[in-house]
Amino acid sequence: MKSLLLLALASTTAPLARAWGAERCASFTLKESGVAPVSAFSAQFYDAGDFVNVTNPFSSINTTSLPAFCRIQVAIVSNQTAGSVVNTEVWLPEAWTGRFLTVGNGGYAGGATVEDLGYVGVAQGFAGVSTDTGHVSTAGGANWTLGDVNAITDWSWRAIRLSVLIGKETVEQYYNQKITKSYYLGCSTGGRQGLIEVQRFPTDFDGVLIGSPSNWMTHLQPWGLHVGNLVQPVNSSRWIPAETWAGLIHNEVLRQCDGLDGVNDGILNDPTACHFDPSPITCAGGTLPDPTNPICLSADQADAVTKVLSDYYAEDGSFVFNGYYPGGEVGYPTGYVANVSNVYAIDYERYFVMNDSMWNATSLNVDVIRLGDELDVGRTNAIDPDIRPFVNAPHNGKILHYVGLADQLISPGNSKLYHQNVAGFMAQHGRLDVDDFYRLFTVPGMQHWYGGFGANAFGASRQASLGMTPLSHSPENDIVQALVAWVEHGRAPTQLIAASWVNNSDANGLAFTRPICKFPLQVKYKGGNPNVASSFFCG
Numbered sequence: 314m315k316s317l318l319l320l321a322l323a324s325t326t327a328p329l330a331r332a333w334g335a336e337r338c339a340s341f342t343l344k345e346s347g348v349a350p351v352s353a354f355s356a357q358f359y360d361a362g363d364f365v366n367v368t369n370p371f372s373s374i375n376t377t378s379l380p381a382f383c384r385i386q387v388a389i390v391s392n393q394t395a396g397s398v399v400n401t402e403v404w405l406p407e408a409w410t411g412r413f414l415t416v417g418n419g420g421y422a423g424g425a426t427v428e429d430l431g432y433v434g435v436a437q438g439f440a441g442v443s444t445d446t447g448h449v450s451t452a453g454g455a456n457w458t459l460g461d462v463n464a465i466t467d468w469s470w471r472a473i474r475l476s477v478l479i480g481k482e483t484v485e486q487y488y489n490q491k492i493t494k495s496y497y498l499g500c501s502t503g504g505r506q507g508l509i510e511v512q513r514f515p516t517d518f519d520g521v522l523i524g525s526p527s528n529w530m531t532h533l534q535p536w537g538l539h540v541g542n543l544v545q546p547v548n549s550s551r552w553i554p555a556e557t558w559a560g561l562i563h564n565e566v567l568r569q570c571d572g573l574d575g576v577n578d579g580i581l582n583d584p585t586a587c588h589f590d591p592s593p594i595t596c597a598g599g600t601l602p603d604p605t606n607p608i609c610l611s612a613d614q615a616d617a618v619t620k621v622l623s624d625y626y627a628e629d630g631s632f633v634f635n636g637y638y639p640g641g642e643v644g645y646p647t648g649y650v651a652n653v654s655n656v657y658a659i660d661y662e663r664y665f666v667m668n669d670s671m672w673n674a675t676s677l678n679v680d681v682i683r684l685g686d687e688l689d690v691g692r693t694n695a696i697d698p699d700i701r702p703f704v705n706a707p708h709n710g711k712i713l714h715y716v717g718l719a720d721q722l723i724s725p726g727n728s729k730l731y732h733q734n735v736a737g738f739m740a741q742h743g744r745l746d747v748d749d750f751y752r753l754f755t756v757p758g759m760q761h762w763y764g765g766f767g768a769n770a771f772g773a774s775r776q777a778s779l780g781m782t783p784l785s786h787s788p789e790n791d792i793v794q795a796l797v798a799w800v801e802h803g804r805a806p807t808q809l810i811a812a813s814w815v816n817n818s819d820a821n822g823l824a825f826t827r828p829i830c831k832f833p834l835q836v837k838y839k840g841g842n843p844n845v846a847s848s849f850f851c852g
Contacts, residue, residue, distance in 0.1 A: 337383070343385075380408055386401070399475060401425070413480070414442070416433070416434065417500070420502055429441070444476040470691070497510060507522070522796050525727075535677055547652045636726070641721055713796045719757075721761055835852065
């Protein structure tokens with residue numbers, strides 16, 4: 314009888330609640346902020362099940378699956394002298410949990426990450442914020458930055474920072490109550506933006522979720538050009554077609570290393586244990602491969618493969634950046650071993666460092682790298698290991714960090730390097746166990762953000778929108794909820810159980826489940842059905 318009464322009560326009050334939410338959204342106005350001027354403002358209410366169709370050059374969401382929310386768009390003046398404006402989305406669910414979520418960007422994108430505002434934020438009760446970083450563009454290409462340090466600064470960190478502050482004001486005014494906890498979600502550029510927040514604005518967030526960050530821009534992008542130079546130009550003896558990477562080379566990597574983790578499944582659980590030797594597939598006697606049906610590599614190609622899979626040191630012997638890991642060869646041609654210089658890398662050097670739209674990657678040398686370090690235009694780097702104000706009392710912030718071990722755009726070694734640098738610095742300053750505040754999870758077989766052959770669905774940025782949904786929104790399967798559980802209940806994650814969907818789409822059914830482990834632990838096979846997570850452990 315009680316349940317029937319509750320159902321009846323819910324059915325009679327729901328229309329009233331929806332009407333109240335729509336009215337509140339339509340009538341809401343943002344009070345003048347002391348943070349920055351707001352030059353434009355609009356609000357639109359979506360009822361539960363309404364068609365939400367929001368698209369920009371970087372991100373889109375087209376769904377009827379979201380609960381009721383109010384979408385607010387705010388134009389924030391980032392620099393009054395320059396007249397620059399950043400356009401920010403604030404999505405406010407009716408079923409608000411009291412939590413605040415900021416979502417970062419990707420590449421050089423000029424567009425809010427609206428898919429995460431919907432599928433992660435609104436769907437899970439977060440009031441969410443994301444920004445276009447002050448311009449409108451796709452993720453690739455940075456020609457809009459030429460000679461414009463102000464625009465670079467907005468993209469680098471200022472747009473996110475202002476959006477966080479204005480966003481929090483908007484949320485608390487809309488609901489007329491304080492935010493209980495603040496979280497951050499971002500991968501790649503978004504990961505870099507999140508680390509900038511941790512390092513420079515440590516009280517903005519209680520917990521941050523960082524995916525494969527581009528936090529060492531002044532070294533990441535020269536590495537990308539270096540990798541391209543190893544195989545380019547296309548008509549050179551070093552050139553390796555995508556089909557050769559995905560076929561001949563990848564198959565030999567698997568032959569040599571797939572069984573090292575105890576199961577032959579096409580995934581290297583620990584690529585650093587794979588010391589790949591290309592000699593078995595190198596053409597004998599200095600002969601050249603048949604370009605129409607390559608069954609071996611030339612000596613120059615084999616040398617290029619070895620260098621691509623090695624750390625990059627400049628001609629003076631200084632370390633620049635970690636190399637690609639064995640096992641991700643299928644995706645590497647979509648990264649830096651393509652037929653032309655990768656747009657992320659070449660545009661950074663052209664428009665951030667050299668201020669020359671005609672600069673060529675063949676001019677890369679240690680002086681160019683040093684100049685990038687000296688300038689760090691827009692303060693893009695986020696490599697400071699001193700995160701004491703964020704993680705120490707009284708703030709006690711938490712960091713969850715993840716990276717795919719087959720990442721084709723940012724070497725997984727970069728994530729490990731920053732984690733290790735933080736661990737070393739903090740140990741010298743009294744925080745001996747980095748696991749108390751910062752945990753890195755490595756994902757075998759996953760590419761940049763998502764994709765690849767591994768268990769790559771665990772609730773991280775942009776995964777759900779592409780059909781790579783987590784098994785559930787429990788802390789065991791969803792890394793966002795794992796962060797919430799750590800921040801709010803002190804339950805630090807040691808592993809997650811992730812999904813791999815057939816052809817990377819949940820519409821096709823489940824392929825297998827697999828744990829992803831807290832670094833430095835690795836996924837290890839203990840026997841049984843390799844498609845079931847319980848057949849593996851972290852050790």
